[in-house]
Amino acid sequence: MGKLSKLTPIISIFFFIYHIIITVSSSTPPRYIAVEDITLDCGSETSGKSKGMDGRYWSGDFQSKFFPKEEHNLKSVTSQTPEEFTDIKAPYTTARISYSQFTYVFPLTVGPKFKSEDNFTVKAGSFTLLRNFSAASNHGYTGQNEIVKEFCIYVDEVNKKLNITFDPFSDTTSSNFYAFINGIEIVSMPKDLYYSPEGQTQSEKIPPYVGESLRFCINYNMALQMVFRINVGGSLILPAEDTGFFREWSTDICYFEDEGVFLHSPSLVPNYSKIENYTAPDDVYRSAMTSHHLDCRLPVDSGFNYLVRLHFCEIDLNISLISQRSFSIDIDHKSSAEDDADVIWWTGNRDTTIYKDYVVLSKEEKVEDNNKFHLIYFLSKDDRNDGNFDDVAIRTFKVGLPSKHSLRKSLIGKPVKSVHHLMDRIDKYKQVEEDQQLERNLARPSLAMVNSTLPASSANDPKTNKTIFLAIGSSLGFLVVLTSLSYMVQLMKFTCWRDPYRGKSQRAKALSLPEEQCRHFSLSEIRTATNNFHKELIIGQGGFGNVYKGLLDEGTLIVAIKHLNPESQQGAREFKTEIRMLSQLRHVHLVSLIGYCIDEGEMILFYDYMRNGTLSVRLFDTNNDPLTWKQRLEICLGAACGLHYLHTGMKNPIIHRDLKTTSILLDEKWVSKVSDFGLSKMGLNNTAVSTLVKGTWGYLDPDYARRQQLTNKFDVYSFGVVMFEVLCGRKALNTKLEHEQWHLANWARKCIEKGTIDQIIDPCLKGKIAPECFKVYVEVAESCVRDQGIQRPKMNDVMEKLEFAFELQQNADAAHGQEEINPSGVISYQDVLSFRVVEPVLESDSCIELTTSNSESTNPSLDSDGITSTV
Numbered sequence: 001m002g003k004l005s006k007l008t009p010i011i012s013i014f015f016f017i018y019h020i021i022i023t024v025s026s027s028t029p030p031r032y033i034a035v036e037d038i039t040l041d042c043g044s045e046t047s048g049k050s051k052g053m054d055g056r057y058w059s060g061d062f063q064s065k066f067f068p069k070e071e072h073n074l075k076s077v078t079s080q081t082p083e084e085f086t087d088i089k090a091p092y093t094t095a096r097i098s099y100s101q102f103t104y105v106f107p108l109t110v111g112p113k114f115k116s117e118d119n120f121t122v123k124a125g126s127f128t129l130l131r132n133f134s135a136a137s138n139h140g141y142t143g144q145n146e147i148v149k150e151f152c153i154y155v156d157e158v159n160k161k162l163n164i165t166f167d168p169f170s171d172t173t174s175s176n177f178y179a180f181i182n183g184i185e186i187v188s189m190p191k192d193l194y195y196s197p198e199g200q201t202q203s204e205k206i207p208p209y210v211g212e213s214l215r216f217c218i219n220y221n222m223a224l225q226m227v228f229r230i231n232v233g234g235s236l237i238l239p240a241e242d243t244g245f246f247r248e249w250s251t252d253i254c255y256f257e258d259e260g261v262f263l264h265s266p267s268l269v270p271n272y273s274k275i276e277n278y279t280a281p282d283d284v285y286r287s288a289m290t291s292h293h294l295d296c297r298l299p300v301d302s303g304f305n306y307l308v309r310l311h312f313c314e315i316d317l318n319i320s321l322i323s324q325r326s327f328s329i330d331i332d333h334k335s336s337a338e339d340d341a342d343v344i345w346w347t348g349n350r351d352t353t354i355y356k357d358y359v360v361l362s363k364e365e366k367v368e369d370n371n372k373f374h375l376i377y378f379l380s381k382d383d384r385n386d387g388n389f390d391d392v393a394i395r396t397f398k399v400g401l402p403s404k405h406s407l408r409k410s411l412i413g414k415p416v417k418s419v420h421h422l423m424d425r426i427d428k429y430k431q432v433e434e435d436q437q438l439e440r441n442l443a444r445p446s447l448a449m450v451n452s453t454l455p456a457s458s459a460n461d462p463k464t465n466k467t468i469f470l471a472i473g474s475s476l477g478f479l480v481v482l483t484s485l486s487y488m489v490q491l492m493k494f495t496c497w498r499d500p501y502r503g504k505s506q507r508a509k510a511l512s513l514p515e516e517q518c519r520h521f522s523l524s525e526i527r528t529a530t531n532n533f534h535k536e537l538i539i540g541q542g543g544f545g546n547v548y549k550g551l552l553d554e555g556t557l558i559v560a561i562k563h564l565n566p567e568s569q570q571g572a573r574e575f576k577t578e579i580r581m582l583s584q585l586r587h588v589h590l591v592s593l594i595g596y597c598i599d600e601g602e603m604i605l606f607y608d609y610m611r612n613g614t615l616s617v618r619l620f621d622t623n624n625d626p627l628t629w630k631q632r633l634e635i636c637l638g639a640a641c642g643l644h645y646l647h648t649g650m651k652n653p654i655i656h657r658d659l660k661t662t663s664i665l666l667d668e669k670w671v672s673k674v675s676d677f678g679l680s681k682m683g684l685n686n687t688a689v690s691t692l693v694k695g696t697w698g699y700l701d702p703d704y705a706r707r708q709q710l711t712n713k714f715d716v717y718s719f720g721v722v723m724f725e726v727l728c729g730r731k732a733l734n735t736k737l738e739h740e741q742w743h744l745a746n747w748a749r750k751c752i753e754k755g756t757i758d759q760i761i762d763p764c765l766k767g768k769i770a771p772e773c774f775k776v777y778v779e780v781a782e783s784c785v786r787d788q789g790i791q792r793p794k795m796n797d798v799m800e801k802l803e804f805a806f807e808l809q810q811n812a813d814a815a816h817g818q819e820e821i822n823p824s825g826v827i828s829y830q831d832v833l834s835f836r837v838v839e840p841v842l843e844s845d846s847c848i849e850l851t852t853s854n855s856e857s858t859n860p861s862l863d864s865d866g867i868t869s870t871v
């Protein structure tokens with residue numbers, strides 16, 4: 001579906017719902033109750049509180065304890081209300097003005113505060129927040145009637161107060177400059193809302209410094225100036241609709257280069273299990289803009305570090321799985337801030353909120369058109385998409401908070417609001433008021449219940465009255481509240497699901513199948529399924545942790561549950577790879593991934609439970625009856641089919657790289673299934689040495705070991721080894737034997753050359769293998785373990801020959817009826833082994849059928865995370 005056809009219905013829903021959201025939010029208590037919430041109406045001499053344009057109550061500064069001591073120099077000015085705006089209210093109708101310096105002193109508790117103010121040079125504590133600031137020039141430049149500046153400043157233990165000093169410019173020729181301020185707001189905030197946790201330097205909570213391999217700690221000796229705070233894809237969110245910090249969230253108008261599709265999920269109740277619920281208003285997470293490519297241009301000053309906070313919440317009903325949508329994010333053309341942003345991976349679930357912080361230094365060379373503009377540039381791009389671009393979505397929600405940490409230079413505002421923006425606000429304030437009136441008239445019981453849950457002190461607090469008016473200061477007055485700009489970008493991609501047998505993109509199918517293909521389970525479901533990870537349910541142990549047997553769906557579904565170590569970063573990466581690969585692969589001879597769980601930092605995978613365990617156990621460690629020859633043939637044939645599918649069933653081939661008898665599992669009907677082709681692959685990729693130590697030596701392709709070039713012939717070699725293990729009942733590597741027999745494949749080839757292969761057959765098979773079947777089987781096995789990849793067959797050939805061998809055996813069995821093929825057990829196979837072992841060909845003649853290391857022609861799709869490209 002094209003963008004436009006999506007756009008129309010979504011927008012109409014959006015505006016309809018908008019009304020409801022305001023109604024609801026206006027009756028909900030704030031999620032964060034600030035210890036300090038000061039609203040000072042500067043220049044006002046009234047002793048009581050007057051309702052401001054933002055719906056809050058403002059106190060006159062003259063009667064307040066914060067009033068500057070230099071009051072003899074101060075004048076107050078009452079501004080003229082423009083005729084067209086009759087609702088203008090505090091703090092814009094008055095201003096405190098002075099030709100000399102004056103300081104407000106705010107005794108405060110320790111902690112970070114939001115602060116709003118206005119002036120020319122403004123200092124707060126040790127920070128110069130504004131230098132030589134001119135309201136008039138800012139006004140003229142933007143046509144904006146009010147100027148709001150917002151800062152975050154930490155109030156420390158020693159001072160426990162905040163001095164805000166307004167200092168008029170003075171030089172030798174003139175003393176006619178004055179400073180003024182209309183209003184000051186101070187709101188306390190949680191320590192870690194924007195600041196980094198104390199005493200940590202490498203924590204995930206410290207934002208990465210984009211373009212550097214460092215993290216950037218935002219500590220308490222830094223002040224933050226808010227530059228943009230944008231509700232991408234959504235509407236203006238007023239301070240009174242914020243979560244208790246009185247932040248305003250502007251719309252995304254003008255910031256995006258390309259038109260996107262708007263998404264809105266009005267009834268969404270966001271899940272805040274990953275972040276604090278006061279981080280951003282719900283409406284930020286309910287709206288989104290989508291596109292397959294999104295450039296967001298934000299004009300900022302050069303030479304500053306900016307904190308960019310991106311908020312995400314997956315609201316698309318079609319998306320519920322890891323890797324269904326993943327995207328990259330570039331900021332300011334630096335190296336990618338995020339290579340593989342995947343919201344479901346981050347959150348575990350749809351409708352779950354999360355944000356990501358980045359710090360970026362905006363450098364001088366980005367100056368454009370002689371404007372002092374720099375670009376914070378969000379490029380969300382899809383780098384793995386195979387063409388279904390109209391289904392790829394960028395969701396930009398929320399907030400970036402680019403904030404300047406160094407405020408010792410002039411911070412001239414770059415207001416982005418226009419007259420339209422103000423008109424929007426007027427409309428919205430009026431709308432809010434109408435809604436509230438309606439609410440009061442209806443006197444809905446549910447609202448009464450909400451209010452009754454408020455603490456006594458706040459239930460009747462005028463702050464909870466949400467009637468809001470817009471007031472606009474005169475050209476003289478400006479509200480100095482620093483603006484932080486918040487912003488969020490999410491880019492999503494649909495995974496292309498394929499029919500294994502056709503190898504064609506099945507997009508439509510994909511959209512309807514995810515839930516069937518791979519389910520998400522909660523941790524509590526897993527705990528129930530495994531009796532809280534009871535040790536008696538452990539059925540195995542692998543390189544990545546314990547494997548449990550568990551019951552799901554009220555006991556109707558038996559699963560194998562792989563519990564990965566959550567501490568391991570490498571494990572996390574491989575875990576994701578496993579999900580990405582397995583959730584796309586469905587084949588009767590591959591172990592199916594049923595689902596996963598990533599709650600609370602746990603990484604758990606669910607597979608079809610294979611009742612008969614591993615081939616290894618059935619061959620080497622069982623007291624049960626040995627596998628019959630026909631069973632063995634079928635097991636090999638099944639595994640060959642599974643490998644063949646891996647090599648050819650997808651657009652891009654997958655090389656298992658760790659095939660062995662422990663990675664071939666057997667279900668209740670003895671059907672063989674190849675497993676472990678996500679984790680093992682990545683394990684080898686990242687830690688080749690440890691994989692060797694893990695004991696796959698006997699399966700390792702000698703050609704690969706020499707050339708370090710991975711081809712699908714790697715798996716063919718390993719498969720040949722498995723075939724000899726199946727035939728001989730011997731492990732791939734057995735150092736307890738004589739040295740020349742340690743390595744089964746080498747020993748088997750020697751035996752074939754010498755004509756003694758029949759002597760190393762599993763004793764329980766002797767006399768039961770039809771000679772013609774034996775000939776084909778041994779020929780195939782030998783061809784698989786040839787020294788050079790070029791000499792080995794493809795899995796397709798192996799499959800066909802094994803089928804042929806199976807038929808030969810069946811025919812022989814049928815011919816002999818109940819009788820054994822060779823009741824005496826003494827049969828020489830010499831005569832059927834007429835072929836000779838192939839000699840190695842010269843290196844120059846060899847060609848790599850599938851090279852994944854340097855070949856441009858090979859698209860490493862599922863390996864965009866490096867699965868196949870680094871070996």
Ligand SMILES: Nc1ncnc2c1ncn2[C@@H]1O[C@H](COP(=O)(O)OP(=O)(O)OP(=O)(O)O)[C@@H](O)[C@H]1O
Binds near residue numbers: 545608611658665
């Ligand atoms: N789907 C399954 N059904 C039944 N048993 C399973 C299943 N998956 C794994 N197991 C059991 O758990 C054991 C460990 O499996 P796992 O895949 O974690 O490790 P591995 O393949 O043996 O070793 P490594 O991961 O180190 O290569 C297996 O040997 C098998 O006994």
